[in-house]
Amino acid sequence: MAAKEKESKALPEGQAENPKKPSRVKRIVIILAILLITLSGAGIGAYWWFFIRTPSVSSAVPHDAPAGEAAKGAPGGAGGTAGAGGGHGGAAGAAGGADGRIERQSDLPRSSGQVLPLPPITVNISDPTGRRYLKLGMEVEVNADVSAALQANSPRIRDAIIMLLAGKTFNDISTPDGKVLLKAEVAARLNQILGAQRVIRVYFTDFVVE
Known part of the structure; x- marks a missing residue:
């Protein structure tokens, strides 16, 4: 009996406390699990907020914004769309006054x-990829008989259109x-040359890029 008591007293102190270790490890594992769950929830919430959430339409566009405002790309706007080929190419383009002001054709009276x-x-x-050519055919709708004025100013009109087109890129x-x-x-x-707002609309009858 005395020998057994000696052996139990001779055990190292670390071995005597072994039964308490599983309890401490279990507590650490639970804390780590709670941290992982919290971090995962925060990450999912951040992903939803920045990548999935759709902004309100009313906050993106002011209630008093005029129709077609998002399509404005130059002074006076660029309302409507235009076809790329023959025919009159659509009448939803724009016209300019003698002072160079650009107006949407859809807003102009017939x-x-x-x-x-x-x-x-x-x-x-x-x-940038190489040389390209634009072949452009046009018709103009006028509010008065300006055929004589167009004929008399034909060189100036042709020069003005060529200079305008030469400054354009294919992407434009x-x-x-x-x-x-x-x-x-x-x-x-055209209206700057003719001296009044005689040209109401411009139609593309031919538009070929080679």
């Missing part, structure tokens, strides 16, 4: 004038909005 053709124009346009005119803006700029140049 005129009782006539539609007159302009001579086709072929011009180089800028393109390859989109519907770009074509609408080009109509507006052509109308503004």
Whole structure:
């Protein structure tokens, strides 16, 4: 008996406390699990807030914003869209006044004038990938008989349109909005030359980029 008591007293102190260790480890595991669950919930909440949540439409667009405001890409806006090929190419482009101000064609009243053709124009346009050509055919709707004025100013009109087109890149005119803006700029140049807002609308009858 004395020998057994000696052996039990001779055990190291660390071995005598072994039964308490599982309890401490279990407590640490529970704390770590709680931390992981908390961090996971915070991460999911942040992902939903920044990547999934859809902003309110009313907060993105003011209630008093005019229709088509998001399509404005230049002074006076660029309302509507335009076709890229033949026909009249749509009448939702823009026209410019004699002072160079650009107006949306859809906002202008229908005129009782006539539609007159302009001579086709072929011009180089800028393109980083290489040389490109634009072949452009147009007709203009006017609010008065200006055929004589167009004929008399034909060199100035042709020069103004060529200079306008030469400053364009392929990216400028390859989109519907770009074509609408080009109509507006052509109308503004013509009205500056004619000295009054005689050109109401511009129609593209041919639009080919090679």
